[in-house]
Amino acid sequence: MRWVIRRYKPSDRAAVLTLFRNGITEHIRPAFFKAMCHPDNVALTAIISVTIYLLDGCTCSLALMSGLAWVGIVYYCCHETYAGYVEEKLHTDMRDIQASFLDNPDSCFWVAEGIVDGETGIFGMVAAVRKAHDGEEEEQERCGEIFRMIVSSSCRRSGLGTRLTRTAIEFCRERKYSRIVLRTSSIQTAAIGLYLRLGFKHTHTDTLSHRSDWHTWVTKITFPRMEMVL
Numbered sequence: 001m002r003w004v005i006r007r008y009k010p011s012d013r014a015a016v017l018t019l020f021r022n023g024i025t026e027h028i029r030p031a032f033f034k035a036m037c038h039p040d041n042v043a044l045t046a047i048i049s050v051t052i053y054l055l056d057g058c059t060c061s062l063a064l065m066s067g068l069a070w071v072g073i074v075y076y077c078c079h080e081t082y083a084g085y086v087e088e089k090l091h092t093d094m095r096d097i098q099a100s101f102l103d104n105p106d107s108c109f110w111v112a113e114g115i116v117d118g119e120t121g122i123f124g125m126v127a128a129v130r131k132a133h134d135g136e137e138e139e140q141e142r143c144g145e146i147f148r149m150i151v152s153s154s155c156r157r158s159g160l161g162t163r164l165t166r167t168a169i170e171f172c173r174e175r176k177y178s179r180i181v182l183r184t185s186s187i188q189t190a191a192i193g194l195y196l197r198l199g200f201k202h203t204h205t206d207t208l209s210h211r212s213d214w215h216t217w218v219t220k221i222t223f224p225r226m227e228m229v230l
Contacts, residue, residue, distance in 0.1 A: 003114035003123065003160060005167050008097055012111050015122040020094060023150035024086045031078040031187045031221055036071065038220045045070050077218040093147075106130035108171055109148070112164060116154050123152040124160050128168040131181060144172035146182040149191065161194050169198070172230060179229045186222045200226040 008016065035041055045067050053063035093100035101109035112124030131145040146168045151161045172180050182200070184191050196202070205224045207216045216222075 003112040003163070005110050005112050005124075005163060008102065008109040008111050008125075010098065012122055013097065016097065016111060016125055017090070017094065019122055019125060019150055019152060020089075020148065021086050023152070024082050026153065027185065027187050028079050028082050031081065031185075031219060032075050034187060035074050035078055035219050035221075040220070041070075041074055041218070074218055077215045078221075081215060081219055081221055101127050101129065104130070106175055108168075110164065110167055112151075112155075112160055114155075116152075123155045124164050125150050126164040126168050128171050128180075130175070130177070141179075142175065142177045144168075144175065144177035144180045146180060149182070149184075156190070161191070162198065165194065165198055169228070169230075177230055179227055181225060181227045183223055183225050186220075186224060192224060192226075195226050198228075200228045203227045 036045075048070050049063045049067035052066040053060065097109055101107045107127070107129040109127040110125065111122045113121070114123055116123060126149045127147040129145050129147060131143040146165070149161070149164060149168075151164065169180060180200075181203075182195065184195070186192075186205070192202075203225050205222045207213065207222055
């Protein structure tokens with residue numbers, strides 16, 4: 001596989017949005033299975049089923065349906081965590097990629113174009129921006145942030161993720177940022193491993209997302225923040 005990593009062009013829009021949607025929503029299923037294996041959800045499913053079984057005169061049908069209803073709620077919350085994130089971003093920065101990432105010289109958006117299985121297309125993307133001052137760092141500090149790091153499932157374990165990330169890191173170095181930060185989700189273990197190998201450090205983990213704390217409790221998804229000092 002060979003790729004050309006280049007700046008985003010307006011003609012890439014449809015392919016990039018498809019890659020973005022698929023790359024984020026593919027985490028729904030593994031997030032659901034991981035959530036259902038958590039002791040809290042295993043116990044709650046059992047408690048609901050047994051309680052309804054006893055209250056309903058020891059019949060199995062309603063007890064089974066009640067347990068499955070909780071399983072459905074867990075899946076819904078996992079779905080909303082990722083699919084809801086996609087919908088939010090499609091109406092914000094991904095609505096106009098040129099304005100969000102390319103009109104400012106301190107930001108950029110790259111795509112990886114190549115041929116896979118005889119088909120030419122966009123198989124990866126990443127963006128870097130100057131992080132807005134949030135009061136945690138000195139006012140004059142220039143800090144970069146990496147966004148929208150996605151590699152097509154057909155190109156995993158090929159080194160494309162490493163190349164994209166290094167492209168963003170080099171851009172931040174050229175802009176003389178003192179450090180780079182990024183945020184991912186706990187279900188994206190391969191991405192976390194990649195960032196660690198490239199020199200990022202895990203600084204802290206939070207549970208803040210576009211959804212409620214209740215969604216976070218149900219899904220058990222957390223959001224590690226990582227940082228690299230340049």
